[in-house]
Amino acid sequence: MLRYIARRIALALPALFGLVVLTFILSRVIPGDPAATLAGDSATPAQLADIRARYGLDRPIMEQAWVHMRQVLSGDLGNSIFSGRPVAEDIARRLPATLELTFVALLIATCLGIPLGLVAALNHNGPIDHLVRVLSVGGLAVASFWLAIMLQLQFSMEWDVLPLRGRMDVPLGMPARVTGFLLIDTLLAGRGDMFVDALRHLVLPGVTLALPGLATIARFTRSGVLEALQKDYVLYARAAGYGRFRLATIFVLRNAITVTVTQIGLLFGALISGAVAIEAVFDWPGLGTYAVQAILSADYKALLAVTLVVGVIYAVVNVLVDIAQAMIDPRVALQ
Amino acid sequence: MKRHLLRACLAFGLLAAPQVTQAQAPRPLVWGDTLPATLDPHAIFDVPSQFVLLNVYDGLYRYQGNPPRLEPWLAESHTVSADGLTWDFTLRAGVRFHDGSVMTAEDVVYSFRRLLTMNRGPASAFTPVLAPERVTATGPLSVRFVLSSAYAPFLSAMPLVAIVNPRAIAPNVANNDWGAAWLAVNSAGSGAYSVVAGNYQTRVSLDIQRFADFFRGWAGNPRPVETVRVRPVMETSTRVLALLRGEIDATDSYLPTDQVERVERNARTRVARDESMRVFTIRMNNMRAPFNNRDARLCLTHAFNYEGFNNVILRGFVVRNAGPNPNNLWGNPPDLAPYAFDLAKAREHCDRARAAGVDFSRPLEIHVQNELEQTVQAAQMFQADLRRVGITLRIVPNTWPGITGSTSRSETTPDMWIHWVSTYFVDPENWVGQMYDSQFHGTWKASSWYSNPEVDRLLRAARTNLSQEERQRLYAEATRLVVADAPDIWVYNTVNLRGLTRRVQGYSFSPVGSGGEIRLMSLTE
């Protein structure tokens, strides 16, 4: 088992290296001239040339790539072209916001999705199955920013039960920064009112983000359970008199869950980088909008850093998913 | 009912929790406008950075009011030599920086040297004529600038430069960067407000605190705002909703015209409307066919539905502008007639162009800034009307860095693109001067690649002449020639629309800064 884990980690590294190279090449091809961004709107051509020389932007691309690679490998993610501040600082601020939202969304999606999928499969072709199928598919089909705005309008403006935007009410201020996760930091600061407020702010964006994931998890759980229900041992267990619910949770679910676990892994990656629209509508200061701002202002170092961070997180999640799979289904580790 | 409940809960929450200072003070002003990418005033100059420039820092001169008046600020007065090369400024005494130290001429010299050596953003107005060594202190409160050539807009560009505190910066300089890395997230100013460094997160949140020892004092404002929390809201629709709910007290200054009625209707909010100096322009690449033919350009000029765009799509919240300079700026010829939407005339010009050998068969490309809805709408409307004249227009979505990156050469500059020319400094040089003088070819402002030796002559004379009347005459003449040649299509001058809650008093608009000067404001509750 430990060897399997070690192997999985070791194999993730070349992928990361490949990612850095690929993204560097791509990000330098993106429209936008970092020199123009640095020099500002009214820059004269002379200024632009000066900036290019000073920041090394006129060196051949390969040389720039090499310099940057060395920097990154030595742990320095570089400075944002725009602000001159270390990119790592910006990302360290934004990452917890994204992670917190993603965890909450994943939690909602899993806690609702797996039972829904299970119930649908057990009720195969019955009315509940149909309902779950249609609803879960609906969750995949709806445009996320449209849903976000509609939820905002209904729950914030009309009914005034949930906050409109941000992570916390502005007048309340922020708790002392320990982890960057508001749910944790507010508790550490002993501020129950802040904790509740942070939680309330997580509801709408969390639900909006969770919806497609919920649909996916429900569907894969349903199909996985349906497959597992065909297996001989289930037939045997039913014959032996096990009730359907016990059957479902003990025998069937455990074996059906492997595919779902893979999907959860894929989802995590998708949620991290794909929450842009939701971050924008709810004003959530996360990595998605940071990446878009970097693209729009041709800040290639920030872009590279975000890609790398997302890549690392993703690789870590993948390794964890594989380990979890191995633990659920020991056969996997033997391969 | 629900609103009162929410407010009551907030108040209870505020009171119940152990607070440091805010328990009795009114709710802080929450400013929902965009934040600049860096707090360093010498590293950046765009519309969002003006907020920092106006509130946290001071310059030697400053624009106030609308129409903007150039007023002495940190300087008391200035003199200029007859040849226009030597400028002497006398500084005000007793100006304190946020750390308590007193401003001297050496601080001004340091600031200008820093600006010019870093050579970013605001430096562009000065680098062609001013070298760092030529800024010297001639006394404890007097500074001298020696220019390499006469430059009339020199004074009007003064407000661009923030005077920074070298004593605050010096301990934080790393790698010869003039403290840029530190100043990006801190402040070293003398302005009415100082930055609360701990809460700053780039582009996400900025808190500023009133500076009691501000050199102009607070006598004019009995209830000044103590704390401002700048919390930009990314999405337009969310921003408007936040304003209506009172979560923010101000939106950015680009409130969509479609939202104005809604904000006005709400009891808590209103819309501040002020004519600004920001001209919406459709550029044409005059070095590429068919735009190198005047009739072809006139054909397109007459095919844009100015009335329809300004009065129907934008609901009349803009002002038709005939030429490149804003209407409300000096330097326009008095009888300048705007081009009108006239498809018959357009066809006439196109026929004449065809007779001269111009080929309209290839689709023309117009690049729009995707994030800015108005550029997309204008392009689509133009596209539909151009069809009726037999011209095919293809819309290419792009971004500001994407387009401006391509304007360094005429071969890569798009056929057409749409943008505004904002007020960097209040002088026709900012508009007609930098747009149509061929020496600026390669910059985005001059991306129409227009070249007319007579216009060049007039503009260069205006740039170096120090007499206001003479400059007025020269610019008017140059503008008349430019408009007759129709190198671009000028559509409207912006009316600045900013949503505010009614509790904000003292909002005073100026085209430079878009009304974000907090020291004049107070809150009614």
Added chain:
Amino acid sequence: MTALRHLMRDPVAAFGLLLVLFALFVAAFAPWLAPFPDDAFESNIMQRLRPPSREFLFGTDNLGRDIFSRVILGTRSALLVAVSVVLAAMMIGVPIGLLAGWRDGWVSEGLMRFTDVFLAVPQLILALALGQLLAPGIFTAMVALALTYWPFFARTVFAETRRLRGALFVDALAGIGAHPARILFLHVLPNAAPAVLVRATIGMGFTILTAAILGFLGVGATPPTPDWGLAVAEARQHLPDAWWFATFPGLAILFLVLGFNLLGDGLRDAADPRLRRSRH
């Protein structure tokens, strides 16, 4: 054909099939069905942002164009984009997944790492970069989407192949000397098909929705194309007052994706013979 008959017995899947067929019909006859077919490129600013009425069933948009007509006209591009992208992604991802799942060692690990790299590249960056190399537009967006979606197929097929590799029937086939390619394409792939199909139908919706975001950033459908995603993106600024502007194209997306997914579900259920026994 028995599969089709079983599909018809499933009301939800039948509904999905109906939606898809309806969409295909609308796409085929769009210019004749739309009351104002010229509104693909016309603009009538005097009637902008009108609410739904008898003349304009879905109201008009910010340039006075009939939204009902534009929704109908947009069906074509929606179907074209979704189907092309998913097919292209399948053609890349399925063979890679099969190969990686079948083999062991460096081939398999290498392929899956390669897959991981593409999975981790944010779509936006890839789409914008491609937009620079090729011309910005819907074709570029399609290439970008296909290049970022194929890893999902690869991963799914990899998991399925690994699972089936241990199955008895595969051992038997190998035992009688069947060539691996034969085993993979004739035996493993059909068994993996249900999972691939489910992934494909999810991919349809994902593609349409992601294309909308790409359109906003400038590498997608260009104005004035009556693309649904572009319409929803354009409508954002006018919410919530002009609710019809975003609602109807959004609903169109919803129903088309719903149709594909329900159909996919039904096909999966119908094609899997083991399931037919288990109607409990």
